Amino acid sequence: MTGYLIRRVIQTIIVTIIVTIITFVLLHLVPGGEVRAVLGIRASKAEIAADSRLWGFDQPLYVQYWKWLWQLMHGNFGFDIKYSAPVSTLLWNAFPRTLVLAFIGTAVGLLIGVPLGILQAVRRYTAVDHVITGIGFIGYGSPTFFVGLMLVNWFAVDLHIFPAFAPQSTSIIGILSDPVALILPVATYAFVAFALWSRFMRSSVLDNIVQDYVRTARAKGASEKRVLWGHIFRNSLITIVTLLGLQLPVIIGGSIFIEVVFNYPGMGLLFFNSALNTDIQMMLAITVLTTILTILGNLLADIGYAMLDPRVRYS
């Protein structure tokens, strides 16, 4: 177990370093350099040279990278001129909001998708299976923003059942105390996600049905119910947890569409507004932060997993 843990932590560190290098390269892709981006296209050569010296952009790239990384490790993402606040303050305000909505949305998607996937696998190739697959494909094929705006159009504009905006409160408690306003954003998350989970679950259960341990369980006289829930379901869940970890960047990235459609003041909306202002620094800070948190989340999930399932440690 210790060996596995050490290997996994080293891997995580290497991946994080590669991510920071990729991000640093993106920062330096700004046409004309970041000084030009700040000073604008009319800045003279002398001004640019002076500013480059001031901010250290005239130093070799590896020195700049190291300084940037050093600041990053201390949670310093720089000062945002457009919002006139430290980037880290803005991020730490927005991030929990995104997390809350993404968590609720994903949880609802899983709670709908996983049971449906099991139902489909058990009743494979019947009408039930085909109907769920059909609806799932529509969810899977629809761009998130389209689903969101259609739900707004039907349930908020036409029927006036739910508000068109997500909760606007700045505190988590404020957001959670307005559950009616959460329904449409969560429904959007869930509709796009359930298709994915029911598909994964269906094929995972079908893969497990043919395994030896299922035959053994049947052979020793376990009831169908026990075989399905005690054996197949639990082993299929392992696949789902792995996929959930891999899906994290997609879920976080997808939050931008839901937050833009429902004007939810989370990180996705912050990212979108920064994109409109060409605020590269903020965009990169959000990208680095979400990526590192994703990597850490995956590390924790893997460790939890290795404790539960000894096979993982030896593979």
Added chain:
Amino acid sequence: MAMTPHPEIAADFGSSGTLLAPPDVAGGPQAGEKPRSMFKRGWEVFAENRLALVGLGFVIFVLLFSFVGPMIYKTQQVSVTLADAYCTPSAQHLLGCDNLGYDVVGRLMQGGQSSLEVGLAAAFISCLFGSIYGAVSGFAGGLVDAFMMRIVDAVLSIPFIFVLIILAVLFHPSRLAFIGFIAATYWPQPARLVRGETLSLRTREYVAAVKVAGGRSSRAVLRHIMPNAIGTIIVQATFAVADAIIILSSLGFLGFGVQLPQTDWGSMLSQGLSFLTLGYWWLIYPAGIIIILTVVAFNFIGDALRDAFETRLQRR
């Protein structure tokens, strides 16, 4: 990853093991029948899947509609005709006009060209690069493999939509650049899959035999591993087309899509959606529905291809 019963165990149970196989598996080889090629057997499984045929038919239709359509249904797609703005569907404009007076059917064709070109090309490039990367990594093994896979992990853990938006903001990309950018964020997926496939293939007897017979490793990769992984690659490529179309349309929604006077389905849809409350349905539903149907069609094909390449479902 699908687990096929080990061939030796299956052989022990005679007729491909009723105990092990899912109920829809066909019986073993028929006596006196000539063995058919993998692709022919695959096509038979594929053709049995009606959804897949519908999907294939729709993809062919959309390709013809977008690329041949403009030669038959001629519309003006370069300059703005404000006199026609928001015109309702009529014999002259089958699906009406948009806010700039462009004919919507003609616009769908134009947008289809962007969406399909970007989708197909990004899928092809990312899967080609990803497959080679994955095969090399898996075959090399050891430290090389470990390092190459950490790069894959790193790229996979960055929310790709963020990177694409950053690139779009920085470069205002053309169609060609979009292909490159989407491929640059998508390649780790095929790389991972092909690497996994390579790991299991490289221990097989026939690959080991190449080494024993004195063959080079490039021969083992190109002649033995890649052809056996081709099923995985093609299936992944099909899904990649669908994903790339969605990604491009999502960028279009945020306003970072293909620039005017060109368009793509996502940009059309997002523009139409700003007239949601005015009842201009022809600016919303045609674009929305064509995106969904195309993505679903590619997914149907991908699913059927996976079944077709899954040898345990083939009749031998």
